[in-house]
Amino acid sequence: MREVRIRDTMSGELLALPTDGQIGIYACGPTVYSRIHIGNARPFVVFTLLARFLRSEGYETRLAINVTDINDKIYTAASEREMPSGELADEMTAAYFEDTGRLEIGRPDVEPLATETVGPIVDLIATLVDEGHAYESGGDVYFSVRSFDGYGKLSHRPTEDMEQGEGDDAGSLKRDPLDFALWKSHKEGEDTSWESPWGSGRPGWHIECSAMAEAELGQPFTIHGGGSDLVFPHHENEIAQSEAARGKPLAKVWMHNGMIETGAEKMSKSVGNIFQLSEALDVYGPQTVVAYLMSGHYRQPLAFGEGPLEQAAAGNERIRNFLRENPPGEQPGSEAEAARERFRDALADDYNSPRAMREAFDLIRSANQRPDAPELAGAGTVLLGMLELLGLEALASGGGEGPDQAALDLLEARNAAREDKDWSRADEIRDQLADLGWEVRDGADGARLVPRS
RNA sequence: GGCGCCUUGGCGGAGUGGCUACGCAGCGGCCUGCAAAGCCGUUUACACCGGUUCGACUCCGGUAGGCGCCUCCA
Numbered sequence: 407m408r409e410v411r412i413r414d415t416m417s418g419e420l421l422a423l424p425t426d427g428q429i430g431i432y433a434c435g436p437t438v439y440s441r442i443h444i445g446n447a448r449p450f451v452v453f454t455l456l457a458r459f460l461r462s463e464g465y466e467t468r469l470a471i472n473v474t475d476i477n478d479k480i481y482t483a484a485s486e487r488e489m490p491s492g493e494l495a496d497e498m499t500a501a502y503f504e505d506t507g508r509l510e511i512g513r514p515d516v517e518p519l520a521t522e523t524v525g526p527i528v529d530l531i532a533t534l535v536d537e538g539h540a541y542e543s544g545g546d547v548y549f550s551v552r553s554f555d556g557y558g559k560l561s562h563r564p565t566e567d568m569e570q571g572e573g574d575d576a577g578s579l580k581r582d583p584l585d586f587a588l589w590k591s592h593k594e595g596e597d598t599s600w601e602s603p604w605g606s607g608r609p610g611w612h613i614e615c616s617a618m619a620e621a622e623l624g625q626p627f628t629i630h631g632g633g634s635d636l637v638f639p640h641h642e643n644e645i646a647q648s649e650a651a652r653g654k655p656l657a658k659v660w661m662h663n664g665m666i667e668t669g670a671e672k673m674s675k676s677v678g679n680i681f682q683l684s685e686a687l688d689v690y691g692p693q694t695v696v697a698y699l700m701s702g703h704y705r706q707p708l709a710f711g712e713g714p715l716e717q718a719a720a721g722n723e724r725i726r727n728f729l730r731e732n733p734p735g736e737q738p739g740s741e742a743e744a745a746r747e748r749f750r751d752a753l754a755d756d757y758n759s760p761r762a763m764r765e766a767f768d769l770i771r772s773a774n775q776r777p778d779a780p781e782l783a784g785a786g787t788v789l790l791g792m793l794e795l796l797g798l799e800a801l802a803s804g805g806g807e808g809p810d811q812a813a814l815d816l817l818e819a820r821n822a823a824r825e826d827k828d829w830s831r832a833d834e835i836r837d838q839l840a841d842l843g844w845e846v847r848d849g850a851d852g853a854r855l856v857p858r859s
Numbered sequence: 860g861g862c863g864c865c866u867u868g869g870c871g872g873a874g875u876g877g878c879u880a881c882g883c884a885g886c887g888g889c890c891u892g893c894a895a896a897g898c899c900g901u902u903u904a905c906a907c908c909g910g911u912u913c914g915a916c917u918c919c920g921g922u923a924g925g926c927g928c929c930u931c932c933a
Contacts, residue, residue, distance in 0.1 A: 434933070446933050479931060563862045563929075611931085633933030637863085640932090664864090665927065701882080702872060707865075707926070714871050717883040724882080727896060752873095760873050764881040771881095774897055829892055836894080847895050856895085 407464040408754040412629065413705060415637060415660040416560050420756060423628060423659070428466045430627030431457060432619040432657070434636055435471040435517070438498035439479040442505055444695070444710060445633070445666040447683045450506050451696060452663050452704045452757070453631050454514060455797050459753050462795060470622040471514040472615060473499050475521050476608055481596055491597050495521070505683045510692045511797035516622050520614035524600045527609045527617040530651055531588045531602075539650040543579040545591030545605045551584040554646045560660060561638035586643055588613050612643040619656070620648065630657035634664055634705075664707040681710065694719040696797045700759040721767075723859050725793070725801050728770045729786055730856065734802060738784035745769040746788045753795065766792045809855045813842050817855060820846070 411420040423429055433453040436446045450471065457469040475495040484491035499519070507513070520527075531547055534540035539553045551557050551565065558565055565584060587610035592599040599606045619627065625648060632641065641660065648656040668681070686695050698718035702708040738746070745765050752761035766789060773785035786802075793799045809817070820835040836846050844855040 436933070437931085439931095442933085449933050477931085482931095558862095561862075561928075631933095634864090635927065635932060638928055639930095663933070665933075667926075698871090706872085709871065711871090713883085717871055720884085721882050724896095731896085758873075760871095760881075764873070767881055771898090775899095777897095824892080827892070833893070845895065848891070848893095849896080854896095 408750060410460065410463065410465070410754045411756055412659050412661050413756050415634075415662050421659050423460070423465070425465075428468055429460055429629070430623035431467065431469045431629040431631065432615075432623055432627060433469070433471045433514075433630075434615060434632035434640070435473050436502055437474040437477045437479055438495050438502055439477065439483040440498060441501050441682050441684060444681050444683050444686050444699075447506065447509065447686075447695070448666060448699055448704070448708070449631060449633055449663050451509065451511060451699045451797065454511050455700070455795065456757055457514070458512070458797070459750075459757070459795050463750070463754070468516070468623060469514040470516045470518060470619065472518050472520070472618045473502065474611075474614055475499055475519050476598070476614065477611060484597075485595065492521075501684075505687070508684070508687050508692055509696055509797070510800060511696060518618040518622055520609065520618070523614060523618050523621060524609065526621050527613055528589075528600075528602050530617050530620075530647065531609075531613065533651045534588065534647065537651065540588055541581065542604050543581070545607060546579050546587055547589035547604055548580050548585040549588050549643070549647060549650075550581065551586070551646065552582060554650045556649065557584075557646050558642065560642050560645055563638065586610065586612065586639065588647070612640055613647055615640070616644045616648040616651075616656070619644075620652075625652055626655040627657055629659045629661050631661040631663070634662040637662060663704045664702075666710045667707050668710045686715070690715050690719060693722050693798050693800055697722050700763065700796050700798075703760055704757055719859070721763075722798070722801055724770065725766070725789070725798070726859075727856075728774070729789065729802050730854075732773060732786035732789075734784075734787040734790040736784040736787055738788050739779070739781040741772065741779070741781035742769065742783065742785050742788040745772075745785075746791060749792050749795075759796065762792070763796070766796075809844055813839060813844050813855060816842070817846070817853060821853060 407425055409425070410423045412423065413419070414421045431453060433449050435450070436442050453469060453471065457467045460467045480491050480495050484494040487494065531540060534549065535542065535547065538550075540547055540549050589602060589604055589607050590610055591605055591607040596608070599608055619625070619630070630641065630644075645656050683695075690698075694715060695718075698715050699708070701714070701718055701721075708714075745768065749762045749765040752758045752765060755761075769785055769789060769792075773782045776782055790799065790802045793801055816835050816839050820832050820839070823829075823831040823835060839846055839855065840858065843858050845858045847854045847856055
């Protein structure tokens with residue numbers, strides 16, 4: 407078991423994960439008012455694969471990624487589409503499961519829904535009211551920010567500089583502009599509501615994550631993650647709620663992923679410069695999308711565009727080519743094993759996936775340079791192990807069916823033509839095979855058919 | 860205006876006080892009947908200006924540009 411260190415947003419330091427007990431990870435998932443875009447996919451991929459890595463290192467790990475299916479945005483989107491908000495949320499939740507499922511990297515251990523956690527949410531709010539950290543006002547319940555000393559410790563901003571914008575008229579119900587809503591009373595036009603000690607209404611944003619995280623992982627748990635745009639106010643408010651209510655920390659490590667950028671600007675549903683995950687998957691397929699997302703360090707911004715995606719596809723093709731010639735199975739030699747260790751060291755060092763990928767490519771090049779070196783035996787075996795941690799193990803399984811009889815007959819005919827040194831005939835057949843989707847590669851041990859990429 | 864962050868070669872993207880990141884693309888070569896794959900080589904890369912240092916892309920200060928948050932956002 408390696409020591410795994412992660413950069414903590416709150417302290418700014420690299421913190422080692424505890425090597426005993428369970429690693430609980432809670433990552434903020436999407437609010438389901440529309441299909442998710444590629445930016446939403448980044449935390450899903452990063453945290454799902456981080457959990458996979460931790461498990462492979464022997465850490466007992468439990469990953470929760472929630473779905474926020476109660477939110478103002480859902481009401482707005484539903485009314486625009488003239489459909490019940492619950493129906494829209496259900497539809498978009500299903501689309502989220504489908505889209506992320508197509509990434510072929512597995513799922514989190516638990517994926518709680520806000521609508522299924524209303525009981526714990528109400529209990530948590532009630533505790534905050536009892537403890538004097540929250541107050542009811544006109545059917546709403548607000549968190550009293552000044553009642554919690556640590557407010558601002560995650561986002562490092564002084565309270566005097568901030569204000570919680572709750573929109574139009576909510577301000578008048580607050581005792582302090584800093585306060586934010588835990589519970590919102592039912593309003594005209596909202597077609598869902600739940601009962602509470604403060605009347606019919608619904609949870610505010612933030613509180614659902616505090617409740618779901620505690621319900622699934624206990625408190626404190628190890629890593630709380632999400633996009634860097636959630637640091638303030640979302641995660642700051644989660645800390646305030648959970649820590650004020652329980653008198654102990656919410657999470658030990660705060661881990662935030664950078665934004666995906668289109669042009670120089672962040673991808674955003676409201677700006678409209680989005681690329682839906684499903685579209686990216688349609689065009690490039692899962693392995694390309696995953697390789698693209700892993701090509702940059704999780705904490706840095708990542709440029710989005712055709713170029714980066716196509717480069718990821720080309721890199722994957724290099725891996726496939728290598729695996730065709732070096733199928734996994736053989737016992738690794740010393741150098742191959744050393745590469746595997748460096749690969750895992752990179753992931754243990756603040757989950758440096760681009761550095762890990764370098765180790766994979768360095769191994770490929772070394773093995774291509776010295777195909778018969780015993781210390782590089784089993785390079786394919788080691789590479790497959792690397793790909794499993796990157797969510798790219800499918801690159802090893804050839805993909806698709808083998809050549810059909812028609813293609814094999816053509817290949818046979820071409821071999822015959824080559825025997826006769828009838829090069830024009832051989833090239834003609836090669837073109838025909840290309841039309842069938844096969845690329846011919848002549849090697850020392852005969853010709854091989856490879857699916858055209 | 861406040862808080863935080865970024866600026867690396869054609870593109871993406873790591874990293875370090877002095878030693879080739881890596882991948883993709885281009886160019887030249889090897890191999891090949893020709894290709895493909897693979898291998899080798901390759902275009903004075905670190906925004907700008909100062910400073911610290913024997914030495915900075917890497918540390919410090921400033922300038923320019925950009926990004927995130929401060930309002931819903933992964």
